[in-house]
Amino acid sequence: MNKYVVGVDLGGTKVEACLLDKDRNLFGRKRVSSEASKSIDHVVQNIANIIHEVSEGKDFAAVGMGTPGTYVPSEDRLYGAPHTPIYEDPGLVQGLQKRLDVPLVVDNDANCLALAEFFASCEGKYRYVMAVILGTGVGCGLILDNKLYRGSKGGAGEIGHTSIDINGRVCECGLKGCVEAYLSGPSHSRRYLELSSKKLDLREIYALFEKGDPIAHRLFEESCRIMGVFFANTINALDLEAVILGGGVSNIPLWYEKVPPLMKQCFFGIPRKTVPIIKARLGDSAGVFGAAYLALRELGIMDF
Numbered sequence: 001m002n003k004y005v006v007g008v009d010l011g012g013t014k015v016e017a018c019l020l021d022k023d024r025n026l027f028g029r030k031r032v033s034s035e036a037s038k039s040i041d042h043v044v045q046n047i048a049n050i051i052h053e054v055s056e057g058k059d060f061a062a063v064g065m066g067t068p069g070t071y072v073p074s075e076d077r078l079y080g081a082p083h084t085p086i087y088e089d090p091g092l093v094q095g096l097q098k099r100l101d102v103p104l105v106v107d108n109d110a111n112c113l114a115l116a117e118f119f120a121s122c123e124g125k126y127r128y129v130m131a132v133i134l135g136t137g138v139g140c141g142l143i144l145d146n147k148l149y150r151g152s153k154g155g156a157g158e159i160g161h162t163s164i165d166i167n168g169r170v171c172e173c174g175l176k177g178c179v180e181a182y183l184s185g186p187s188h189s190r191r192y193l194e195l196s197s198k199k200l201d202l203r204e205i206y207a208l209f210e211k212g213d214p215i216a217h218r219l220f221e222e223s224c225r226i227m228g229v230f231f232a233n234t235i236n237a238l239d240l241e242a243v244i245l246g247g248g249v250s251n252i253p254l255w256y257e258k259v260p261p262l263m264k265q266c267f268f269g270i271p272r273k274t275v276p277i278i279k280a281r282l283g284d285s286a287g288v289f290g291a292a293y294l295a296l297r298e299l300g301i302m303d304f
């Protein structure tokens with residue numbers, strides 16, 4: 001029996017695929033535009049093509065795919081993909097399955113990233129971990145007792161939309177005070193604009209912070225406090241041992257120094273040592289590797 005698998009990471013603008021063997025060795029990787037503006041059938045065909053190309057004629061036994069939102073099999077559609085609403089049209093997953101001769105397993109992209117990063121830095125060391133992805137939005141994947149935790153319908157981990165202020169900033173999801181409305185990359189830009197009337201991206205704001213800009217200082221101080229409360233809330237709720245931080249916003253060095261003591265102030269109950277905040281290692285490769293791990297689990301080669 002062959003033991004190659006294909007992983008697919010379906011993003012808003014691109015589709016990436018990789019070919020792994022049963023020992024998680026990488027044999028090929030490709031990335032193309034998803035062309036999500038065209039139609040769902042077009043996207044499905046693009047995914048089928050990239051799977052075919054990346055496998056380079058090798059027989060693969062399963063495909064795993066990470067997507068935005070949560071897939072509901074009974075309706076064959078995704079929910080919760082507001083940045084690419086076309087992916088919420090029915091037919092994406094079944095349409096792709098019809099083009100494949102092997103099983104297709106689908107999960108949320110943040111879950112795939114969490115899996116890959118968990119196996120890269122926490123396997124054998126921590127059993128209860130959350131991976132938070134701070135980028136355009138705020139996503140999260142949970143590994144509890146060494147298992148990927150999906151909840152009753154596969155929608156677990158949407159802690160980017162937990163509120164830290166019921167009268168707070170309006171989030172893109174329509175709720176008030178969501179963590180995402182403060183900590184995503186675009187939210188940092190918006191908050192800085194309101195304080196300074198200057199429109200800058202996160203990297204530019206951080207450069208000003210390093211030069212002693214008082215407004216940037218105020219902004220990052222608030223972000224650190226919010227992040228401390230946000231992480232501590234989830235650590236208290238789930239009794240976690242470590243936090244993995246990924247996505248573009250995770251590149252700010254300040255978080256790793258300032259947030260752990262603020263987080264510790266909010267721990268409740270049982271004595272806890274400092275819970276480490278671990279920087280994600282795999283960069284934007286994580287999603288596609290985690291997707292391939294879904295396929296390896298489907299074949300009984302990995303267990304999580």
Ligand SMILES: [Zn+2]
Pocket residue numbers: 160161171172173174175178180181
């Ligand atoms: Zn929200």
